Amino acid sequence: MSETRTGTTPHARATDDPDAGTVPRPRPGGRSARVRAAVHRAVAELLTEGPAEHLTMPAIAARAGVHPTTVYRRWGTLGELLAAVAASRFSGDLVVPDTGSLRGDLEQWTADLATDLTDPDSIAIIRAALSSGTEGGCACTTERQEQLASMLDRERSRGGAAPTVERALDALLAPVYYRALFTPAPGTPDWARSLVDTLLPRPA
Amino acid sequence: MSETRTGTTPHARATDDPDAGTVPRPRPGGRSARVRAAVHRAVAELLTEGPAEHLTMPAIAARAGVHPTTVYRRWGTLGELLAAVAASRFSGDLVVPDTGSLRGDLEQWTADLATDLTDPDSIAIIRAALSSGTEGGCACTTERQEQLASMLDRERSRGGAAPTVERALDALLAPVYYRALFTPAPGTPDWARSLVDTLLPRPA
DNA sequence: GCATTATTGCAGCGATCGTTGCGTTCGGGT
DNA sequence: ACCCGAACGCAACGATCGCTGCAATAATGC
Numbered sequence: 001m002s003e004t005r006t007g008t009t010p011h012a013r014a015t016d017d018p019d020a021g022t023v024p025r026p027r028p029g030g031r032s033a034r035v036r037a038a039v040h041r042a043v044a045e046l047l048t049e050g051p052a053e054h055l056t057m058p059a060i061a062a063r064a065g066v067h068p069t070t071v072y073r074r075w076g077t078l079g080e081l082l083a084a085v086a087a088s089r090f091s092g093d094l095v096v097p098d099t100g101s102l103r104g105d106l107e108q109w110t111a112d113l114a115t116d117l118t119d120p121d122s123i124a125i126i127r128a129a130l131s132s133g134t135e136g137g138c139a140c141t142t143e144r145q146e147q148l149a150s151m152l153d154r155e156r157s158r159g160g161a162a163p164t165v166e167r168a169l170d171a172l173l174a175p176v177y178y179r180a181l182f183t184p185a186p187g188t189p190d191w192a193r194s195l196v197d198t199l200l201p202r203p204a
Numbered sequence: 205m206s207e208t209r210t211g212t213t214p215h216a217r218a219t220d221d222p223d224a225g226t227v228p229r230p231r232p233g234g235r236s237a238r239v240r241a242a243v244h245r246a247v248a249e250l251l252t253e254g255p256a257e258h259l260t261m262p263a264i265a266a267r268a269g270v271h272p273t274t275v276y277r278r279w280g281t282l283g284e285l286l287a288a289v290a291a292s293r294f295s296g297d298l299v300v301p302d303t304g305s306l307r308g309d310l311e312q313w314t315a316d317l318a319t320d321l322t323d324p325d326s327i328a329i330i331r332a333a334l335s336s337g338t339e340g341g342c343a344c345t346t347e348r349q350e351q352l353a354s355m356l357d358r359e360r361s362r363g364g365a366a367p368t369v370e371r372a373l374d375a376l377l378a379p380v381y382y383r384a385l386f387t388p389a390p391g392t393p394d395w396a397r398s399l400v401d402t403l404l405p406r407p408a
Numbered sequence: 409g410c411a412t413t414a415t416t417g418c419a420g421c422g423a424t425c426g427t428t429g430c431g432t433t434c435g436g437g438t
Numbered sequence: 439a440c441c442c443g444a445a446c447g448c449a450a451c452g453a454t455c456g457c458t459g460c461a462a463t464a465a466t467g468c
Binding site (some may be wrong): 395 | 451454455456457458463464
């Protein structure tokens with residue numbers, strides 16, 4: 001059981017935790033993984049149910065069916081826990097498409113991103129992670145920036161021209177995240193696709 | 205004394221509180237205003253000094269030289285207080301420029317906006333307000349959206365063509381806020397000015 | 409100037425938070 | 439199958455939070 005998603009957030013993802021079996025950590029055994037999954041799920045659930053102020057360490061522990069001491073010892077601060085949850089939630093959940101053309105890739109990827117941020121779960125986690133310093137905020141976007149960069153690089157290796165990562169960030173990532181955070185309506189996939197037109201020269 | 209800024213955040217602003225004398229509130233007398241100013245300033249100060257987790261009602265009251273009960277009674281929740289502080293901080297602090305051309309207006313306004321968000325104070329307030337629901341987040345941007353709309357409307361009344369408010373939001377506001385929130389380096393005024401090129405057709 | 413009333417200060421309360429020391433249980437290697 | 443050590447549960451502590459009586463103060467209208 002590697003963080004089975006029990007219905008609260010039906011969200012497609014490829015791998016659940018990035019560094020699960022890579023580094024030979026002291027003891028990534030069955031129970032530790034189980035506890036971590038329960039705690040992560042508890043954070044997500046409490047974040048959707050009530051306001052962020054009620055998200056406290058004992059509450060998380062109670063929801064997860066775990067003793068509060070465990071949560072304190074493993075994660076230390078609520079901020080670190082939120083950063084960990086955010087990193088786990090926003091890594092490996094989107095796959096970079098390969099439609100053959102840069103435009104197609106970007107359109108599909110941006111639409112997927114916008115759809116992903118439709119989930120109130122995601123928005124709540126981003127908000128909470130942001131409140132705990134820059135690290136938590138970066139945890140929500142670094143993976144996405146890398147994916148964007150990889151698509152642009154692939155186009156260049158094809159021999160085509162591609163804009164800067166910086167400009168792509170400003171044109172695609174920034175609007176999607178801005179809408180999700182600052183407006184009640186997160187933005188539709190069609191709108192997200194149209195963002196690509198502002199980045200790439202028109203098709204022909 | 206209407207929230208005299210005592211050095212902690214040297215920030216130019218036009219009016220301090222928008223709805224100060226409009227509605228005949230029960231008793232906006234001298235002491236109430238003084239207390240509110242002290243509390244607002246205390247929030248800003250504590251937000252820059254320590255992490256957001258230590259921002260608690262008694263701490264704010266102590267810093268403001270006010271009894272905690274006062275803060276509880278006037279604002280109720282920490283979230284409401286943060287929303288109020290954010291609304292007060294981000295209203296009337298930027299003036300819409302009038303350079304004669306839409307491009308010039310947008311360039312200067314966006315650069316001003318980016319400079320404004322360089323202040324760690326502002327970023328901390330945005331982060332904190334965001335964590336308390338959508339209302340607090342909107343409080344940071346509604347005024348800016350209106351300013352942007354007014355500039356575009358003015359260009360149209362001049363007879364010129366102007367892009368949609370939606371597109372201007374995506375091209376200008378979103379990148380600036382995104383950088384301020386999710387990256388360690390908030391973005392320079394020159395970069396902000398260059399954003400206008402992605403929105404408007406090149407000068408000639 | 410004086411009465412009225414919103415607003416603040418004060419003291420104290422229950423509840424919860426965050427931490428620590430120690431015993432117990434479970435996972436991993438031989 | 440065994441042992442070792444990491445991870446967890448348990449109980450208790452001090453500190454702080456959030457709230458609610460009641461008294462005092464100061465701003466407004468006459």
